[in-house]
Amino acid sequence: MHCKVLKLGDVWRTCNKIRAAIFRMGINLLEYFTRLDPHKNCLISESQFISVIHGQLGATIGLSEQEVAELADYFRVPDGRIYYTQLCDVINDSVPKFSQNDSIVTGLEWEDPLHTNRLSISEERRLNVLITKIASLVNMKKLILRPYFQDYELVSKNCGTVTIAHFARIMAYLGILLSADDFNLLVKKYLKDSYTLNYIAFLKAIDEIIQYLDAHGILDLSGDIMAIFPGRVINAELPKLPRPEIGKIMASRIFGIQNIFHPALEDPKKIEHILTTISMIQEHVLRNRLRVSTFFKHFDLLNSGRITVDQFHRGLDALALNGKQRFFLSLPDVQAIINQYRDPCDPKRVCWKTFEDDIDHIFTTKELEKYPSMEVTTHKRDNEEVPKVGSVNWQSVNKEQRSLCEDAVYKVKQKIIHRRILLKPMFKDFDKHNNGHVSRSQMRQALNSNGILLSDEELFSLEQRFKNDIGFNYVWFLKEVEPKPDDDPLYMDFVEDMKRLNAEPAKRPATRQEKDILQILAKIKGRVVRERIRVLDFMKDFDRCNEQVITRTNFHRALLTCGFELSCNEVETLVDVFASPLRQECVDYRQFADTVEEAFTQSCLERAPLIVPIQHVPTKDCEKNFLNFDERLILSVAMQKLSKKPDLKMNLSSVVADFDKTNCGTVSRTNFMKALTVRGMLNLISNNEFDVICKCFGFERGLRDEVDYRAFMRALDILYATDKYNPF
Template sequence: MHCKQMKLLDVWRICNKIRSAIFRVGFNLWDYYLPLDPHKNCLISESAFVSVLSGSLRSTIGLSDYEIGELTDYFRVQDGRIFYTQFCEVIHDSIPEFSKNANLVTGLEWEDPLHVNRLSTSEERRLSLLITKISVQVNLRKLVLRPFFQDYELVAKNNGTVTIAHFARVLAYLDITVSSDDFNLLVKKYMKDSYTLNYVAFVADIEATVDYLERHGCLDLGGDIMSQFPGRVINAELPKLPRPEIGKIMAASVFGKQSIFHPALNAPSQRQSLLEIIRRIQRHVLENRIRISDFFEGFDSLGSGKITASQFHRGLDAVGISGLQRLYISLPEIKTISIQYQDPIDPTRVCWKTFADDIDQVFTVKNLERAPMLQVASPPREVKELPKRGTKSWDNVNPSMRDLCEETVEKVKNRIMRRRILLKPVFRNYDKHNNGHVSRSQMRQSLLSNGILLSDEELYALEERFNDDMGFNYFWFLKEAEPKPHEEALFTGFLEAMEKVNAEKPCKPVDRSEKDIILILAKIKGKVVRERIRVIEFLQDYDLCNQQVISRENFQRGLSNCRFDLSEAEVETLMNVFSSPMRPGCVDYKRFSEVVEEAFTQACMERAPLLMPKQHVPTKDCARNFLNFDERRTFSIGIQKLSKKPDLQMNLMSIFKDYDRTNCGTISQEHFLKALSLRGMYNLISRTEFDMICKCFSFERGLRDEIDYRAFIKALDILYATDKYNPF
């Protein structure tokens, strides 16, 4: 009984092993055994049963021969066949099908896709105002929020939820500015599973709010909340409590003490004049190269030159935030401009065309064609010298304060020179935005940390001079306080070098050969024969009227295109020789071309049919292969020695051709020496004679001198033939 029990346990373990493989891979044993039983009698042979488990399914299930034998013994009937249907039922019928089971947890709150958490009454009111504000921004910008969250869901498979970090990144990407308290409120409302947010419920609340506002007529045509709407959301950027100190901070005395919340001590703040506002807009438009009419033409569909006050307000906002710098225009300033350019017929509209013309005067003056003698200054002096916002007119300041400021700046300058102090790195540590401004307290700390001790009166004088609406302008302060040594411009040396390059070259003495027309024509003919150039093709393009003559300037241009490498004296000689007798200042290029063409043929050959023309043979003589008397004598002795063994006997040409792979007729001096050594001719001459032979037959190719071996072989043949038939 004990052995039987162990066998059954082994069979059950083998069946569990097959079940795990079926659950992992997903195959069906019926598909393998039913084709082996065509009579449907539920029995197959033992070999067929074993072939399935040890064949195609062996690598999938991983059964050993012993395990297959145990299964075969267990499911074998009396006649020796295998009861495979019982085996398949044991394997497949014991696997639970979870898809057919009903849900054990239904109706719970967290299964709802729009599930949100509960908040207190005050938090719900804050959340409603926040959702309304976000909905207005989404409606104004025509945003669709769902795709931004679904991109994350396609990757993470979170089924309608995103992480808190991704939710914050989406809001930041859409420029939906939310404070930390408001963001914590959103997280508290839409939190799910303790680490994700239900963005489906958030988007549904935004869409429902937008539908409610549109359905009840709370939005204007621009998509913003109407000003008459009693439940209009307060802008979160405005202060929640009154701030009486804004705009009323002023100095109570020359000691720099300031009085805040004391209206009796403060003078009434003066509004900025309309002219200064217009100049600041002109300065902003000039610096950023803005065409201001582009911001208002979209609102004026009929081209009447007039738009509503709200549209004019939006246009000014767009002008202020465009460009590289931001121009802040407050509501009172916008109202002042709107009143100035108000339509006299319809008070609700603004003449934007007139406003744009006034602003564009910073570039030019309208209808300038009617006053051609008018001198236009662009930009105007008033706009160019406009001080920054918040600075005082230094000419209108008390003279005692101005003198004190100058003395303070000079004092700081002397202290910096004596102690070799660098103030700019200290100021830069406080200037996180790199806009050239620090606060008043940071300015005092920077001076104090460098040992520059100033009194309250002196510090206040510096603030009066260098303060603006952004703070203390330390760029301007260091420009006057830090002494800079005189440094020579970096381009000075380069400028001197360019002046030397572009300076007129000294006149060289004219060589006698440059005045010889025969040598000049021989040089041109040699160039023409070697490179096959037609000179008339380069010159006749300048003769538009076919007058057979061209100007001297055009003649020089044509010769430069031919690349004859002629000097100025040689060109001048050609122009004097071929000058036109009937047209002063012109050159008879036709006659010059015919003379050059004589290198190939002769003119009027039809009158002498029996005459055989001879082509010009260009010489290769130059300054490189010129030999004096002693060198010619040495060369003559050496070539006479080599002519005793001509090419017919030594077969030098075959060696030279082996070294001349490009078949250009020249080889290097090393190959020339090797060729003479191979034929034993180098031993006949000395080293000096060899150098003279190389110099005589040298030919410039590229950046080195090579040997014209063809001319050398020809010279040897001529000398051998001359010596052979010499009777003496």
């Protein structure tokens, strides 16, 4: 019989497997064996040992049958039992205690949370400049960087590190623009574990730089680094900076331009250029009624009156694009304005407040309260044409050239009128940029293609009159040559319609019912009883001084608030009846309220305790229910015929109720006729009698007339009961 040689390495491997399983699951192996050893002699049978290892803990430990057999052979005593305590000691006592051991990597530099890589001297200088710029930007925008990095750390469970891609995304999201070389320099400095960056050290470096700049006075009030010299502070030791604008603001205006920053502009072309540009901007602002501060003040958060050059450029672009017509500013024009209003103490900033004052000079003059003797001239620029750059001053041209141009314009205008020519579509086809200008050759081609033949001298005079540095201004040319229609404006019909709609309606004469105060009060009392309205609550709010009277207008408003739906003539009747005897322009609303309250009770009952008040019973009758003498006779005869068959026999109410789907108590005239036909009651009356019944019990619901069948049934019951108990 072949027997396998037991090896100590196999048993030790099995013990390691048991040790790993029970420490992973938190199992106490000794408890499983002590349950099977009641005598506490540290020995159990082999079958019990196998039942614990292979049975109870088989799924947890995962030993094969061969491993269990080898383990049992190793810990078996001579009598065949298993020494389980020795097994538990081997498994539990041989585990290393890591908490009592010293750290092997203590003192190494990669364990430091603020660890950074070493760079060369030149790279360190570049990095310091870069970190200073980032710190200045962060301080100026009042940014807090740490939460953006901690959000990533909460997800990835890293210890103070983020990936390179996430670091780049955070920088881009915060608006911190870095070049490729600068970003690589940051990665080289703060790289850790070959793929992550130590953001803790990066944030600490930024905080240290901000604290240093703030402590040494290098930052200005806006949070940016001062451009002239560090530590610029106005105190007793350092003199104040020069203020060249003091005393020269009002004295140095040239057509509304403050010339305080450039007192000696020697080049007359530059002076003419800046004056022309400012005049064009003023004309654009005046025509579109724009407020200049709207486009610049959101850049100046501290209201210092100075913004950066890029911000001023963006504000000028927004100003030019606003309004009904866009305004074109070239780069030389923008640069000339920036140079004119550049801050003398900080070349990187522009004084936009001064620019605003110069542009607003077209509307008014600022700080007039400081100069009471100054004469203000009214600017009449609505109809003036601001000369364009490159155009000729037409007033200085000789008379022959001007007369030749006028003759050419007259010829073109006459041909357009007689031939009904439209030149605008032709010019629009050539104007690809939609700026209102075409070239001189395109102008000649447009005129020749429409059969307008002019001499070279006439064409040259037209070019001199309507050209500028952009091209031929065909918009001004068409205003001169195209005939102006004499059509009435389109809004005139609209104005007439609005006048007709808003006009007060003609007052119609009052009818007999509108003058009857009893019918009006009955209508009001019925509405009050049905809807439980307290009239006094709506009227006493208009009596602020508790005078017991209100004006006629307020009385009308109170009635509208109550919702009585009275006509103007009915309101006039109420006003005349309840007018105050001492003040005819007012109404005694207390008397009116007491009169309406008689629908519920009677006043002064304490003086007559035996009187029992009777509540007003509202009726649903209207003018359409009124019956004359002949109709009342016909109605009485018809009701007497129908009352011979009571509801107890005919059961008419159930049939009519089937037609009343909403259970509102009324049905249409057609359904009422069908119900009478089903019960055979329509044959008892004529068509005239049926019409009188429908008129008597009619009820207006919505926009149609219906029949109140419940009132009709009650009338039949009363007539039947009266006729039944009549002794005669």
